[in-house]
Amino acid sequence: MTKKRESTGFLIKQRAFLKLYILTSIEKERWYGMQILDELKAAFRPFGYEPQHSEIYRALHDLLEDGILTRKKIIEEGSRYKEVAVYSVKNKDEAKAYKKLVKADLDRGEQLLRKALKDNFS
Amino acid sequence: MTKKRESTGFLIKQRAFLKLYILTSIEKERWYGMQILDELKAAFRPFGYEPQHSEIYRALHDLLEDGILTRKKIIEEGSRYKEVAVYSVKNKDEAKAYKKLVKADLDRGEQLLRKALKDNFS
DNA sequence: GTATGAACACACTGTTCATAA
DNA sequence: TTATGAACAGTGTGTTCATAC
Numbered sequence: 001m002t003k004k005r006e007s008t009g010f011l012i013k014q015r016a017f018l019k020l021y022i023l024t025s026i027e028k029e030r031w032y033g034m035q036i037l038d039e040l041k042a043a044f045r046p047f048g049y050e051p052q053h054s055e056i057y058r059a060l061h062d063l064l065e066d067g068i069l070t071r072k073k074i075i076e077e078g079s080r081y082k083e084v085a086v087y088s089v090k091n092k093d094e095a096k097a098y099k100k101l102v103k104a105d106l107d108r109g110e111q112l113l114r115k116a117l118k119d120n121f122s
Numbered sequence: 123m124t125k126k127r128e129s130t131g132f133l134i135k136q137r138a139f140l141k142l143y144i145l146t147s148i149e150k151e152r153w154y155g156m157q158i159l160d161e162l163k164a165a166f167r168p169f170g171y172e173p174q175h176s177e178i179y180r181a182l183h184d185l186l187e188d189g190i191l192t193r194k195k196i197i198e199e200g201s202r203y204k205e206v207a208v209y210s211v212k213n214k215d216e217a218k219a220y221k222k223l224v225k226a227d228l229d230r231g232e233q234l235l236r237k238a239l240k241d242n243f244s
Numbered sequence: 245g246t247a248t249g250a251a252c253a254c255a256c257t258g259t260t261c262a263t264a265a
Numbered sequence: 266t267t268a269t270g271a272a273c274a275g276t277g278t279g280t281t282c283a284t285a286c
Contacts, residue, residue: 050131
């Protein structure tokens with residue numbers, strides 16, 4: 001019954017990490033890919049991490065396939081440029097369940113890194 | 123002058139993580155692959171992470187290529203089974219420099235995970 | 245130029261196979 | 266069996282290309 005496992009045992013995958021952020025963004029307001037990308041790039045630049053646009057889209061498509069999000073193509077009035085793909089949460093329960101899963105992996109990863117710092121630098 | 127980059131911007135790679143642990147193990151006493159593997163497996167099992175033997179060997183070989191470790195093949199008296207490859211630190215300065223580099227990546231990763239927990243669960 | 249997406253290519257790592265004692 | 270290693274295979278992700286405004 002397990003779908004694709006999100007964790008290989010070591011640290012969380014970038015994909016899952018981004019899916020989590022995307023879910024949180026979309027829960028707040030209706031957003032589309034580029035917008036989220038710019039947000040995240042800005043947020044993580046100070047940490048030396050800059051997600052690529054293709055990863056964002058792959059994450060978005062994953063969430064579609066998972067049945068967690070739905071997509072509508074819309075001609076935004078404000079934005080001068082054509083169609084954007086606007087996402088919203090389709091299945092709140094699944095979204096919540098997924099986030100819970102990712103949280104566990106984040107917690108685990110934090111412990112792993114902490115342990116490594118302790119074991120090797122003290 | 124930068125060799126293969128150890129970090130792709132996101133979290134630290136398993137390889138670098140293991141190389142760090144290997145260096146620390148070898149600094150303490152003369153050890154060989156399987157021994158380190160068993161150690162690490164035991165240490166990380168509670169965290170749901172179990173490194174594979176091939177990754178350990180790859181990490182060891184990397185450290186050889188980096189010029190940080192040297193290897194001698196030895197017939198251990200105690201161990202009933204033939205040759206083992208025993209490693210020791212060849213270049214202490216490079217070892218130190220490498221560990222410093224990895225530490226930075228661990229710190230960064232911890233911040234990233236912390237931020238994700240904060241941003242998405244609070 | 246902005247926005248979305250797919251294709252391609254490579255890097256990372258897990259699984260399997262090989263060899264030796 | 267223990268130990269080391271290489272080969273193979275799958276997956277994840279960065280880079281590039283394609284399309285539409």
